[in-house]
Amino acid sequence: MRIVYEYSHLGGSEILAAKYPAHHRDINDVIASIQEPGKTKRSKEKTQHGKMLYGPALLNGLFKEAFRHLGWNELKQPFQVEIPNHPVQIRGVKGAGSLARKPSASR
Secondary structure (H helix, E strand, O other), X not given: OOOOXXXXXXXXXXXXXXXXXXXXXXXXXXXXXOOOOOEEEEOOOOOOOOOEEEOHHHHHHHHHHHHHHOOEEEEEEEEEEXXXXXXXXXXXXXXXXXXXXXXXXXX
């Protein structure tokens, strides 16, 4: 894959490049390493019904594997919110989809 447009929210890309150049390089290397998997998902949306799209699950898997190959791992921290005197508990995962480089795998 190649980057054709980048939106840097609040200068995040520039901060990443300046403060964490190795991470920035890893991210760009991963993007460049992904081969186009082809469009495998048929849209069910009203405005694009039947149009072939890239399958998000497939793309996510390709990116996850490429990051793992460079020594990155997924960060997940389960949490639970309890409201006093209320039977409902809210469960979730903080950082789902976040990645971090293993300290021992630095370049």
